[in-house]
Amino acid sequence: MRSPDGRRAPELRDTEASLLARAQAGDVAAFERLSGRYADRLFMLLLRLLGDRTEAEDVAQEVMLRAWQGITRFRGQSSYFTWLYRIAVNEANRALEKRARRPAGVAIGPEELQLPAPAVLDPSRQAENSELRRALGRALADLPPPLRTALVLRDIEGLSTQEAAEIAGIGEAAFKSRLHQARLRVRAAIGDEALASSGG
Amino acid sequence: MRVPGRTDDHEWSQQHLSHYVEGDLSPRARRRLDHHARDCVDCGRGIRAMRALVYVAHGLGGLAGVRAPETIFDRVRSAGAG
Numbered sequence: 001m002r003s004p005d006g007r008r009a010p011e012l013r014d015t016e017a018s019l020l021a022r023a024q025a026g027d028v029a030a031f032e033r034l035s036g037r038y039a040d041r042l043f044m045l046l047l048r049l050l051g052d053r054t055e056a057e058d059v060a061q062e063v064m065l066r067a068w069q070g071i072t073r074f075r076g077q078s079s080y081f082t083w084l085y086r087i088a089v090n091e092a093n094r095a096l097e098k099r100a101r102r103p104a105g106v107a108i109g110p111e112e113l114q115l116p117a118p119a120v121l122d123p124s125r126q127a128e129n130s131e132l133r134r135a136l137g138r139a140l141a142d143l144p145p146p147l148r149t150a151l152v153l154r155d156i157e158g159l160s161t162q163e164a165a166e167i168a169g170i171g172e173a174a175f176k177s178r179l180h181q182a183r184l185r186v187r188a189a190i191g192d193e194a195l196a197s198s199g200g
Numbered sequence: 201m202r203v204p205g206r207t208d209d210h211e212w213s214q215q216h217l218s219h220y221v222e223g224d225l226s227p228r229a230r231r232r233l234d235h236h237a238r239d240c241v242d243c244g245r246g247i248r249a250m251r252a253l254v255y256v257a258h259g260l261g262g263l264a265g266v267r268a269p270e271t272i273f274d275r276v277r278s279a280g281a282g
Contacts (some may be wrong), residue, residue, distance in 0.1 A: 030278060036273075048260075156260045157244055158261050176222070180224075195256070196248050
């Protein structure tokens with residue numbers, strides 16, 4: 001219900017805590033509203049980790065099912081977002097392990113990485129940017145999943161080291177070690193000249 | 201105790217460029233890398249490249265119009281109905 005000025009009435013405003021309590025009591029609609037707040041971001045994470053839209057859609061459904069099945073065990077030691085993201089990373093890793101047993105490799109395309117193309121770049125700069133995006137996509141795809149996860153969570157998603165480590169399910173020192181290894185490998189794959197020309 | 205030579209410093213610096221831009225080096229280690237990079241073209245360029253990598257990766261963040269599929273809760277609904 002909305003008031004005449006279009007804003008929701010305060011009594012109907014759902015806080016995360018109230019949605020969580022209702023979801024834990026078995027209210028599917030409350031669970032959907034709670035988790036739906038993070039659905040777009042979670043799906044984007046899966047696209048970045050998996051590099052395949054069809055697989056990301058399948059894993060996203062599985063993440064939500066796992067979250068629903070486990071929501072009564074969520075005790076609030078972390079934020080709901082962190083808990084949900086951790087399930088997503090675990091499910092993505094599980095999917096990547098399955099894929100590793102199949103012959104075809106992962107192919108993360110620049111469209112999955114979603115680098116926004118600045119509209120005001122001159123054509124030569126746009127070409128460089130586009131090439132760099134593809135190079136980064138290839139370099140990410142070649143990383144072992146634990147290193148890719150570290151770089152995606154920290155550098156692309158922009159999470160703090162503490163939160164990213166918690167989502168990855170490892171300690172901060174181990175997470176940083178993975179992040180540094182990932183960056184060194186990506187830098188080596190792209191090359192210093194290409195990176196320096198990005199203007200970053 | 202052996203004093204590290206240029207080759208030692210160079211290899212060590214190359215391995216710690218990410219730590220450097222992340223601010224993960226101790227003050228002493230940071231001075232070591234700073235000192236080496238002043239005279240080393242490769243490591244100076246490496247620092248710039250590592251900073252650029254982090255910058256470009258941050259630029260990939262955001263949703264860029266991507267929406268979760270409508271089907272994302274299908275299995276939850278099936279389980280809830282079951």
